[in-house]
Amino acid sequence: MEGTKIPEVIERHQTALLDDWMKQQLAASTLRSDLLPSAELREQSREFLELLRQASRQAGSTDVAAPAWQPLRDMLTRVSRSRGEQGFSPSETATFVFSFKQPLFSRLAEAYGGDAKGLAWDTWLATAILDQLGLFTTEVHQKAREAVIMRQQQEMLELSTPVVKVWDGVLALPLIGTLDSARTQVVMESLLQRIVETGAEVAIIDITGVATVDTLVAQHLIKTITAARLMGADCIVSGIRPQIAATIVHLGVDLTGVVTKASLADALTHALQRVGVSVNGRPARA
Amino acid sequence: MERIPILKMGDFLLVTIQVDMHDRLAMTLQDDLTERISRTGAHGVLIDISSLEIVDSFIGRMLANIAGMARVLDAATVVVGMQPAVAITLVELGLELPGVRTALDVDKGMRVLRHALGRPTPQEADAGAEG
Structure with a gap:
């Protein structure tokens, strides 16, 4: 991740990014204010941003399976699980990550000014990372569902064979x-x-x-x-x-x-x- | 050489398999048993396999063979005390032991044998005399 301004941009505009992102999430049609209070959503977003900042500073590549991304992956696992239990759909859960693109891209555009080449490259890097993270939440969501199905199958098996x-x-x-x-x-x-x-x-x-x-x-x-x-x-x-x-x-x-x-x-x-x-x-x- | 004892009890022969069966032991048992049936003129054979925990296709076929040979020698055979795992294995192997009588334990096995030979148990005979 050389020659990128992503860690720098996140660091400099952390609070502003959070505000933009929250505004975006609260306005989105996938917002489930019935399931998740906005204070909790803000706390989750803040934590995500903080961990993303740390990870993007340490990480050597965009591969989110690398150890540097572990804290962020753990956090997303937690969020995805709890949202799955609350009744969010997989796409609603993944949108949490994807919706961060717009605020980040506009800040990146600001930072690069007229340097179109640098902006394109950083946009690509940010997309690669956020897409992987978004898919990761979907995967966790699905796994949690599968675990529930497996458990129910087991229970049915035991229930249904009384001698x-x-x-x-x-x-x-x-x-x-x-x-x-x-x-x-x-x-x-x-x-x-x-x-x-x-x-x-x-x-x-x-x-x-x-x-x-x-x-x-x-x-x-x-x-x-x-x-x-x-x-x-x-x-x-x-x-x-x-x-x-x-x-x-x-x-x-x-x-x-x-x-x-x-x-x-x-x-x-x-x-x-x-x-x-x-x-x-x-x-x-x- | 290792052998499985065959006990004579009245008209019946009693075989209790207490050790893990291996192929040669099964062969020896088959020879000993047929020899004993023809020598003693026994009319019933009871094989207790309650201690047998592992069975393969060879032993399964051996059991069927022993029963078949005993039948030819005019002796009814009853296999008693088969473990669930052994029963499942035999079914999965397609060895359903047709023609072999089975019972849950030695007690019930003896009753099955007496029934098969048309000989009532002492208790049943008493009851018959009273009635």
């Missing part, structure tokens, strides 16, 4: 949602683990809450059932809706050797018979 003991030796596994490979793995593991823990001989897999059954889902189900059988427990599949029964037959999925029942109640009756418990229809004595 319930309904009787001595009978487990029930109500499945809800879509069965993909990752979920089947979790379902299979938790079911087999509970079979070991409880010594259950029968497990009812209820698929009332499964929206669609395709060949892959059917294959996953069959795998789970086979694994349970290898351990010595029988599986009953229940809650098969008419459409799903039709799909299974049309797809040619072979469910012979698997006990299937229309409702969970039927499956439970079958399971109780299987473990040797008889249920009569009479109400219990008071």
Whole structure:
């Protein structure tokens, strides 16, 4: 960054730049005064300007990944995260950095006067730096969003696979949602683990809450059932809706050797018979 | 040489695998077991694999083979106490052990064997006599 007046300009006009920039940001259509009070915005802008001044003085190049830019990157990470949580859009967040261009360019133009060549060069340098910083905030914003999605996925995975003991030796596994490979793995593991823990001989897999059954889902189900059988427990599949029964037959999925029942109640009756418990229809004595 | 003990219990043979199976041990077990079945005329074989934590395609096929050979020699085979990880591995390997009976523990395995051979357990026999 030789022959540039950027650090000098920022240093000399720091307060004036901040005022110009604030004026610009407050007038912009992307201003979210509902989410961010202007005092806080001013504080963030002041900090950005201060760190930019230090970084541009120390840095040897426009590469913002260099160590000299670390404090500024940290500050932007913080700002981007907090704005992401407050509900700003990625472009609104990036505009925070991009809007600094106009005040900076006009000060640079002032400083260079008639030297068009020097001005063009410095304008290019400033654009390179601010663009990278702006994109950096977008990236952080996106990463924060992705982290939220990942966490929610994990939570859904854990929420959706409860294995319930309904009787001595009978487990029930109500499945809800879509069965993909990752979920089947979790379902299979938790079911087999509970079979070991409880010594259950029968497990009812209820698929009332499964929206669609395709060949892959059917294959996953069959795998789970086979694994349970290898351990010595029988599986009953229940809650098969008419459409799903039709799909299974049309797809040619072979469910012979698997006990299937229309409702969970039927499956439970079958399971109780299987473990040797008889249920009569009479109400219990008071 | 390392061997897996085969215990005779009445009409049944009891095999408890307490160590990690390696290929040669499995081969030896297969030979010993078929030899014992034909010598004793046992009608049931119970293989307890509850301590077996690692299984590969060879051991998986060995289990299926042992069960198949026992069937040819007129002995029902029940595999008991398979660990979840082992069951998942066998399914992923496509070794579903068709024709092999399974049970959760030795107790239930014995019941399965007696059922398969049409011999009620002592308790069931008592209950039958009373009824």
